[in-house]
Amino acid sequence: MMMNSYKILFCPFYCFLVLLLSGQTGMQAEARHLNHHLLTKLFAFGDSYADTGNTRKGEGGSWIEPYGITFPGKPAGRWSDGRVLTDYIAKYLRLKSPIPYRLRKKMASHIKYGMNFAFGGTGVFNTSSSYPNMTIQIDFLEQLIKQKVYTASDLSNSVTLVAVSGNDYNFYLATNGSIQDFPSFITSVVNQITTNLIRIQKLGVKKIIVDGLQPLGCLPQTTVSSSFQQCNSTFNNLVLFHNDLLNQSVTKLNQENNNSIQILDLYDSFMSVLNDSLTHNIQNSLKPCCFGVSSDYNCGSVVSNEKKYELCDKPKSAFFWDGFHPTQAGWHAVYSKLKATNVLHRLLWAEGFV
Template structure:
């Protein structure tokens, strides 16, 4: 009887040890499973918020690769939002402007991004990021999304350079540029904090892509070379952004994560290994017949004033600013190999 009691105690102790160690292991395992994606920003992530009457994204040949017709994406097909959603295992979120016509998709999150916008006002008539977050906050107040909905969600924030384009367009001084850079990053940080305080605990923000390699810049060199001055400014922006995000992660008191997607390195990595049928890896697939025209432009006689390459997937850039679907897919494949997206799980 004494022997059986000893065996029983030993068994219980062994069970307790195994149970506790199993529990510790379980606690170490990631258990975050995103169910929704909320998107803020500009044309790099917009999937249909701009109006059809004044946006090239709703005109041919945009959307010819996906979904087969213009659908409000600034590309021949999918954009970064679609690939991030794919990575998370959720459906690409419905554009804010289409939420009432597609109520069944609201459960997957929402896209508040508008092409042409920045963290501050730009030449675009569409809402800047502060107002986009206002829209999000109002939906929460209206109980469209609850705290339970937001806890397992991810936010994607895109700042692709429209603030800087507008600064230069409005004759901003070279002397004032460093200060403006700092203000853009600081406002971005404020936006990230606000999204976090509204309840989203996993937030991705894009680093700036190599602006000096965009076709609208390389056009002056016949798409032969990137502008090193522009790319140096991008380096400053990205350095400040990484510092700001590191501070946010240090200050976070829960399991929140702020993640920077390194678009600069991913773009450059793809471009350095891209061979184009045109011989110019920086040349866009769709380009205006002259500097007066852009991709999708049709004159009063309904005559196209642009050329489109035969095989969009052979080009990295779609138009003067945006990648092709193939370009975005290649960038996404680079990002998947980094530690950034893995932090979401």
């Protein structure tokens, strides 16, 4: 999501991953063996929740201070103070985080770990962002396959992340879409996600994880109207409708393809952390760590060499980084919460892995 488009993009509308539960040591070792010897690549599609550097420098947003202040210590194209969703999935899979598509020629030696095609600000359909939507992102992978950059074996032994975090819905609202027609539009978005999942499968990917929408009504850009005190239930109900449709669609696809798709339940994991933030050492659950001094400015805004944003003292104590995105601490808390769902374990051990 591009920062200068905050009023238009909703990069983040409406688990992880998993080592087995304690006591299942033998299966843990076997899962690790599978990860090390068979899973060789991670491919990512989507928006700023997955983007690790595809947006261009010089356009602000994820490439300006104080982004990246926690990791790697400077702006590096991630929409956070540090690591994002893709990094934590790669960590679980014991893979290096896949290189951004934009850097594939500069970092050719890293292609072997997979590739990240996600661009902040994009959706499954066109948004106000000029970056490629998910259909075009999948085109990029298809082109690399035709160019023999990746083989059938590479695709078969990979996991693909599909991150859809709400830009389509924000763009719908920003272009005067009606609340009455919102359910119909949500249906069209989920239908397009389904089309994308089928297409990725046909490219030869056997394992896919797709995220459910996080609680849009709890994002700081929404809760600012209540001084960051409460979530917007109307938005969250729309998110639940999206997630219900996605669950139905994935269930049907899995009946046809041996449970090869798993959903990351970001809604429940976000809400669990937000409702029990102190357990995760989160002091500020809804208030962002970095925000503009007024509604005219965003995190990182600078005018005439004067900072127009405020930065909290301890990003590690905040769940949200800016108006839309979690901090690294926030993502880590979500990751820790999602481990108990065994979703990635189910993905790895589903019939047809090899």
